[in-house]
Amino acid sequence: MEACGRVLQSVQLTASGRPSLEAGEVECQLLDAIDLEDDAGAWALKAGILTLTTHRLLWLDEKARRAWAVPLGSIGQVFASKKGLKSMFSAPRMRFQVWTQKDGRVSPQGSGGAAGSVVLTIVFKGRTGPESFVQKFGEVLQAQAWKVNMEAPQIRPTLDESAVAGEAGTSSVPTATVPRRPAPFKMNPAMAGVSGILRKEQEQQEEVDKNMKEAFQDLNGLMGKAKEMVQLAEKMRARLLQGQTAGADEEGMGTKQEMQDWMLSVGIASPVTKESAGALYHQQLSRQLADFVKDPVQRAGGMLALVDAYCLFNRARGTELISPEDLLTACTVWATIDVPFRLRKFDSGVMVIQSVSQSDDEIFTRLRALVKSGDAAKVGVGATEAARALGMAPALAKEQLLAAESQGFLCRDDGEDGLRFFHNFFIDISVATAFEDS
Amino acid sequence: MGEFTFPYFYNYPPYFTLQPVKDTREKQIQLWKELILRFCKHHKCFVIDLEGEFALFENTSIQRKLSFEAREQFLGALIADGRAEWLDKNHRKCLILWRRIQDWADLLLDFVRENGIELMTLEEIISGDETHGTELAGIDRGVLIRAVKILEQRGRAAMFKGSSTDDDGVKFSPN
CATH class of the missing domain: 1.10.10.10 (Winged helix-like DNA-binding domain superfamily/Winged helix DNA-binding domain)
Known part of the structure; x- marks a missing residue:
């Protein structure tokens, strides 16, 4: 293991080589050509991409596909850069103190569980200077978003029906650490049965309405609400899933499916901007x-x-x-x-x-088989049938048919039923023998 | 003369749509050229009018017919091969040479040789008793005149004017 691994946290990467973020974590700034060094000289990471998120400081080597993280919670003091003759000739730097545990690893709990500390240096070698970064760094440290996230698991159970009942007794204790948390439900007769569900639904509706109204009051407000909205979406999705497994009501199924698809597409928590x-x-x-x-x-x-x-x-x-x-x-x-x-x-x-795994050859093979099978041999294949067979949108299936045609696999019939494609029998026919029967 | 037998692909709808892909279209044009020549030969048809109806170009059993563009393309390909000619400036009427003029001339010469004929009017050749049932019957007048001219050049025939165009005739010297 590399020397830095004894101190820093290792970070998982996504398939495309971006660091995977924690729930609720948002990227704030990215800088390239950054060195991250141990001040004592134990190790140095050279020329990587530095990402400041609301939760962590990430250093990524794109080529080697490695990334290391310093949780913002472990950061102690940030040292002002020394203004001096030396700093005029070398790249700008920023030094900060990081709390460590007994084993020498960074301590996400901060000074509380810390056994010692190390000092790390960020060296800015890129064109972008450190000024905006230092400012943002300060803002993020102050916001302490990671602390909210640590509380998050406590919110989750309340989203769950069964847990609501269990928590009913203690619900009067407000959890001040979580802002704008919906008031926990008390178990009472009005909440039971179908009417209870309907009422709860309505309450939720009102909550959503309220959120929407607040959100639209100003854009900053909206940004603040965004996270809550995503949570709301997740909550509703979980509920929908539950309803589905229970096979609750057939009627709402279509809309549920629709809703669920919609929910799934909500939420890139940290869009690159x-x-x-x-x-x-x-x-x-x-x-x-x-x-x-x-x-x-x-x-x-x-x-x-x-x-x-x-x-x-x-x-x-x-x-x-x-x-x-x-x-x-x-x-x-x-x-x-x-x-x-x-x-x-x-x-x-x-x-x-x-x-990339989808090859044209494979699609062509499927289309060639399709135009020879059953009725298609007589009436041809239109975009709709091809779309069904290939499991893609008709417009794209049509493109594939046209591509297969240009490769000489298919030929077309532009009749009254629109454009339909057939096996390219022209290629199979020899002009010399084609008329022998006639 | 029996019924004309269409090739099996005459019932395939794409045969009637001008194919946009080069290789496929070339094959399609070849198949159409051959079919037009065979069809015209079978029906002793010499002229195709692009604007008129032509039975071959429409297959009612599959409800498909050739577009104007497609007809033009196929006839144009026949012309390029020397197997057809435009009869007018506007390229509307097309003479189909399912037998080349040269071959008509040979056929005519063989006929007069076999039957020992020395003198015939054009009308007699086209629809007379002598030619009845032979391949010469029903020959296009224009084609016949050009065939006779070829024989003239070879010194095997001489055209003469009659009192009317019906009496225009040919004197053969087959040997």
Whole structure:
């Protein structure tokens, strides 16, 4: 293990090589060309990407795909940079003290459980100077968002029906550490039975209404509410899932499914923004996008129209919307980094995100089999049938049919029923023998 | 003369849609050229009018017919092969040479040789008793005249004017 591993926390990376964040953690700023060193000289991490989140300080080596973290809770004193002759000639630095446990590892509880401390130095070698970073660093330390997160598991049980009943006795004790927490339910007869559920539903509705109203009062308010909204969404999803396993009512099933799909698409908790990522914006966006599209692409049969991806991605990002150009650039960056997706442009100009594992040959093989099977041999295959067979959107299935046609596997019939495709029998026929029967 | 037998792919809808992919289209054009020649030969049809109805270009059993563009393409390909000619400037009427003029000339010469004929009017060749039941019957007048001209060049025939166009005739010297 590397020397720094005895002190710092190791960080898991996502498939695209971005550090995976904890629940509620939001990236605040990204800087590249950063060295992170032990002040005593025990170890030094050179030229990585430094990410300041609301919870941690992350140092990432993109090429080696390694990342280390310092929890913000362990940070003690931050030393002002020395203004001196020396600092004019060397790269700007920032030093800070980190509390450590007995075993020498960082202590997330801060000075409380600490047995000692080390001093770490950040060396800014990139074009972006330390000024904005130091300011943000101060803000984040002050906000102490990680403390709220530690309380989070306590909120969860109250979202659960069964736990509500169990907690009823102690519900009068307010938990002041969690702001804007919905008041716990008391168990009373009015809450029992169908009418109880309906009433609870209505109360929730009112709560949502209230949240919405507050949220729209000003945009800062909305940003503050965002996290709560995501929690709300998760809560509702959990409830929906519960209802489904119980097979509660058939009627609401369709809308439930719809709602659940909708809920699932809520929430990239920490969208990469121009503000936070600066020069690294497109690269980081690209990686985040790769992580995000994994599920939608899989669901869409290995291929997702860029337009759909744009809508899904922006809906998940909430307020930090990206422009179509940014999305396009992010997709183009995929060619240079190691992610399992690529941008593909069809001859018609339609652009899609395609999973690398999905090969055209495989699709062509399936289409060729399709046009020879059953009725299709007589009446051909339209975009709708192909879409059903391939499990993708009709517009994209049509593109695949056209691609297979241009490869000479299919031929077309442009009749009254619209464009339909057949096995390319022209290629099989030899002109010399074609008319022998006649 | 029996019924014309259509090839099996005549019942495939894509056969009637001009294929956009180059290789496929080339094959399609070849198949259509061959079919047009065979169909015209069977029905002794010499002229196709692009704007009129032409039985071959429509398959009512599958409700498909060739577009104007497709007809133009297929006939154009026949013309490029020397197997058809435009009869008018506007490229609407097309003469189909399912037998080349040269071959018509040979056929005519063989016929007069076998039957020892020395003198015939054009009308007699086209619809007379002598040619009845032979391949010469029903030949297009224009095609016949051009075939005779080829024989003239070879010194095997001489055209002469009659009192009316019906009496225009040919004097053969087959040997």
